[in-house]
Amino acid sequence: MRMSKIVRVSADLLYAGILIFGFYVIMHGHLTPGGGFQGGAVIATALALIVVAYSYEDLLAMAGKLRLIVQESAGLILFLCIALAAVAIGTTVFANYLANTGSLFGMTVPFGTNPGELNTGGVIPLMNIAVGLEVWAALGLVILYLLSGVSEKEA
Amino acid sequence: MIAAIIANAPALLIGIPLLGAFFSPLIGRISRDARALWVLAIITLTTLVGLLTAYLVYTGGTVIYVFGAAATTLSIPADSGGIPVRILLTLDALSALMVIITVTVGFSVILYSLSSDSRRSSLEAYYTLFLLMIASVLGMVGTGDIFNFFVFLEISSLAAAGLVAYKVEKGRAVEAGLKYLMVSMIGGIFFLFAIAILYGQYNALNIAMLARMIQWTPLDKLALVLMITALAAKCGAVPMHFWTPDAYSMAPSAVTAMLVVVSQASLYGLFRICFTLYGLSLSYVVIGWVIIILGLLSMVVGVTMAIPQKDIKRLMAYHAVSQTGYMLLGVGVGLAVLGDQALLSSFGMTAMEGGIFHIMNHAIYKGLLFLTAGAIIYQVGTSDLNRMGGLGHRMKWTMIFFIIGALAIAGIPPFNGFASKFLIYESVFAFNPVLSIIAMVVSILTLASFVKVFHSVFMGPPLPEFQHVKEAPHTMLIGMTILAALVIISGIFPAFFVEHLIAPAAHALADQGAYLAAVLGGA
Amino acid sequence: MFLNLPFFVVVLLALIGIATILLKRNLIKIILGVTILASSVNLFLVTLGYREGGIAPIYTLAPGGVMVMPTPHALTLTNIVIGVATTALLLSFAIIIHRKYGTVNVDEIRELRE
Numbered sequence: 001m002r003m004s005k006i007v008r009v010s011a012d013l014l015y016a017g018i019l020i021f022g023f024y025v026i027m028h029g030h031l032t033p034g035g036g037f038q039g040g041a042v043i044a045t046a047l048a049l050i051v052v053a054y055s056y057e058d059l060l061a062m063a064g065k066l067r068l069i070v071q072e073s074a075g076l077i078l079f080l081c082i083a084l085a086a087v088a089i090g091t092t093v094f095a096n097y098l099a100n101t102g103s104l105f106g107m108t109v110p111f112g113t114n115p116g117e118l119n120t121g122g123v124i125p126l127m128n129i130a131v132g133l134e135v136w137a138a139l140g141l142v143i144l145y146l147l148s149g150v151s152e153k154e155a
Numbered sequence: 156m157i158a159a160i161i162a163n164a165p166a167l168l169i170g171i172p173l174l175g176a177f178f179s180p181l182i183g184r185i186s187r188d189a190r191a192l193w194v195l196a197i198i199t200l201t202t203l204v205g206l207l208t209a210y211l212v213y214t215g216g217t218v219i220y221v222f223g224a225a226a227t228t229l230s231i232p233a234d235s236g237g238i239p240v241r242i243l244l245t246l247d248a249l250s251a252l253m254v255i256i257t258v259t260v261g262f263s264v265i266l267y268s269l270s271s272d273s274r275r276s277s278l279e280a281y282y283t284l285f286l287l288m289i290a291s292v293l294g295m296v297g298t299g300d301i302f303n304f305f306v307f308l309e310i311s312s313l314a315a316a317g318l319v320a321y322k323v324e325k326g327r328a329v330e331a332g333l334k335y336l337m338v339s340m341i342g343g344i345f346f347l348f349a350i351a352i353l354y355g356q357y358n359a360l361n362i363a364m365l366a367r368m369i370q371w372t373p374l375d376k377l378a379l380v381l382m383i384t385a386l387a388a389k390c391g392a393v394p395m396h397f398w399t400p401d402a403y404s405m406a407p408s409a410v411t412a413m414l415v416v417v418s419q420a421s422l423y424g425l426f427r428i429c430f431t432l433y434g435l436s437l438s439y440v441v442i443g444w445v446i447i448i449l450g451l452l453s454m455v456v457g458v459t460m461a462i463p464q465k466d467i468k469r470l471m472a473y474h475a476v477s478q479t480g481y482m483l484l485g486v487g488v489g490l491a492v493l494g495d496q497a498l499l500s501s502f503g504m505t506a507m508e509g510g511i512f513h514i515m516n517h518a519i520y521k522g523l524l525f526l527t528a529g530a531i532i533y534q535v536g537t538s539d540l541n542r543m544g545g546l547g548h549r550m551k552w553t554m555i556f557f558i559i560g561a562l563a564i565a566g567i568p569p570f571n572g573f574a575s576k577f578l579i580y581e582s583v584f585a586f587n588p589v590l591s592i593i594a595m596v597v598s599i600l601t602l603a604s605f606v607k608v609f610h611s612v613f614m615g616p617p618l619p620e621f622q623h624v625k626e627a628p629h630t631m632l633i634g635m636t637i638l639a640a641l642v643i644i645s646g647i648f649p650a651f652f653v654e655h656l657i658a659p660a661a662h663a664l665a666d667q668g669a670y671l672a673a674v675l676g677g678a
Numbered sequence: 679m680f681l682n683l684p685f686f687v688v689v690l691l692a693l694i695g696i697a698t699i700l701l702k703r704n705l706i707k708i709i710l711g712v713t714i715l716a717s718s719v720n721l722f723l724v725t726l727g728y729r730e731g732g733i734a735p736i737y738t739l740a741p742g743g744v745m746v747m748p749t750p751h752a753l754t755l756t757n758i759v760i761g762v763a764t765t766a767l768l769l770s771f772a773i774i775i776h777r778k779y780g781t782v783n784v785d786e787i788r789e790l791r792e
Binding site: 031145146149150 | 759
């Protein structure tokens with residue numbers, strides 16, 4: 001059951017905006033309030049928007065259950081591996097071994113008022129990305145499974 | 156490499172099953188056998204790391220693991236002003252005992268489950284949830300931080316509820332899962348309320364830090380009541396036991412055996428909060444009697460409800476409620492005399508040892524009983540006691556395992572149930588003879604109930620409709636053999652177990668000062 | 679008095695939640711009651727974390743002054759995440775129960791009570 005063309009075009013336009021905002025929230029998790037869960041939830045609303053404006057079948061064609069399951073597992077595994085990799089390096093689990101090393105996300109935070117240096121935070125931005133991946137896939141799966149329960153009943 | 160594993164064993168103990176859980180949906184895509192092998196490898200690794208951790212604790216004293224710190228034992232950073240700011244694991248002897256119980260039961264149950272659940276059409280999330288449940292129990296017993304305890308409690312509720320409702324084609328399994336999740340969810344919210352109350356007063360979440368500052372203000376009393384309610388509901392003590400028979404009877408048998416361990420972990424949390432968090436600051440006589448009365452109610456109501464049951468797993472579930480009462484009774488007596496050193500050393504410690512020993516024994520023999528019930532249901536296809544009969548001719552090994560479990564739960568020597576119940580009778584008699592006599596009567600009723608089950612399941616002539624029934628598959632038997640062997644070993648050599656495993660655990664529980672010193676340093 | 683107002687709201691919300699759970703017979707409404715109860719705890723935690731004049735604990739663009747402790751917010755966020763998962767699971771149970779039993783009235787969902 002699709003909505004009218006006006007709704008669908010507005011949804012198309014909004015869709016990109018929601019995704020960009022979601023990724024922004026995930027990427028800036030270590031600088032602003034927000035992070036993986038919030039950004040992932042924002043991205044999952046984009047999936048919900050597809051269901052509202054188009055239909056359940058359209059969403060299924062766009063983001064299959066299998067793909068979401070793989071994304072969810074990948075996010076969780078990435079998070080855990082980043083945490084456990086500290087053992088291989090020789091520190092404790094969840095230690096921030098990338099901070100202040102100068103490599104990826106390894107810049108030292110500048111002192112004083114500044115616009116926010118994205119390339120800081122060590123493993124925290126990486127973990128935010130992992131959590132974001134997990135959350136949007138998991139919430140997408142929740143939407144898909146709850147809807148499949150409803151639609152099977154009505155059919 | 157070895158040194159790194161030893162140093163990080165407590166964290167790996169939770170990390171390995173989590174990693175296994177998250178990989179298993181992906182590996183399940185390859186084939187069912189690959190997933191079975193993967194799950195087996197993960198649970199073996201978890202068991203080894205668990206036993207290693209327990210060994211470290213029993214030989215070297217309380218193990219602290221601080222996440223993300225410069226060193227694993229650095230619970231108080233130098234620049235923090237004496238406040239433990241990081242999340243940490245604190246494993247003392249009691250936690251180590253719970254870890255041993257969890258990994259041994261988990262290992263046998265997974266072995267059993269690999270064949271008992273192989274007939275199920277969809278196993279997509281089954282082992283993910285199973286490993287999550289094991290990881291959450293390990294987290295609950297390992298954590299030294301009250302908020303993380305709440306998080307692991309909720310993970311265990313979610314995973315367990317998903318597993319209880321796993322036989323989704325039956326509406327009744329979902330009904331049981333719903334009931335379980337509803338109780339756990341409301342309990343969890345109460346628990347978080349209590350945490351918020353404590354945090355609002357003392358600005359700390361670390362159990363040791365809270366214990367040092369706690370005052371027994373009216374708000375603390377409210378927090379304790381909320382936490383006891385939540386955890387007593389989660390472990391199935393009597394006024395909140397109504398979910399237990401439903402969840403235990405509807406879940407797949409392997410899950411039921413693990414659910415027993417989840418309930419024991421909640422019991423661990425209850426004891427940890429009473430003894431370590433509040434310690435002598437609470438009015439231990441009143442709270443001790445509250446726990447004793449909860450225990451008495453559980454014992455009596457559980458066993459009387461069990462006798463008329465016709466479903467084998469429902470019957471065993473009510474017995475699980477009743478046995479939980481013994482642990483509450485034993486440890487409750489210990490709590491009631493906590494402040495009185497003379498009484499504590501004359502019978503209080505023995506009572507606590509009995510209660511804690513019973514936690515271990517119960518997890519093992521109850522797991523064994525649920526596994527035998529699962530084997531019977533697997534081969535016969537019904538759980539109705541009135542429709543079974545004469546299975547002793549066909550399922551000899553299952554019958555032997557059932558006898559071992561039944562005699563252990565009834566407290567008959569030389570099985571382990573006797574050893575722990577004897578400690579409880581003896582010490583509780585010194586505290587209050589009436590309690591001890593009630594406990595013995597409950598034990599006799601338990602025996603009567605299991606004699607009835609034994610008679611209706613195994614005795615009598617072989618029934619024609621069960622001609623095709625065979626013995627359970629080998630992996631199921633191996634899982635049961637491990638637990639049965641433990642029942643017998645800990646029954647024949649109780650002194651060894653009490654001296655080396657139980658007594659350190661009971662002392663760790665009673666000795667709040669040692670726990671605080673291990674985390675916060677100083678005396 | 680005014681600063682204590684949120685605590686009264688917490689108690690009120692908790693009472694509404696508990697009353698919904700105990701008095702309503704519709705499963706969906708009971709699940710909503712649990713969600714309201716969870717929200718009351720979240721409000722409680724956020725209120726505990728409030729300090730008058732405190733600023734957000736972010737290093738960037740910090741104008742100076744007292745930062746609030748982020749722990750209560752972390753606790754709240756964790757509880758929200760747990761709440762999402764539990765609510766989703768409870769609702770999916772409700773869907774399956776409705777399909778099997780044809781009702782969401784808790785008085786009629788009692789096949790397990792013998």
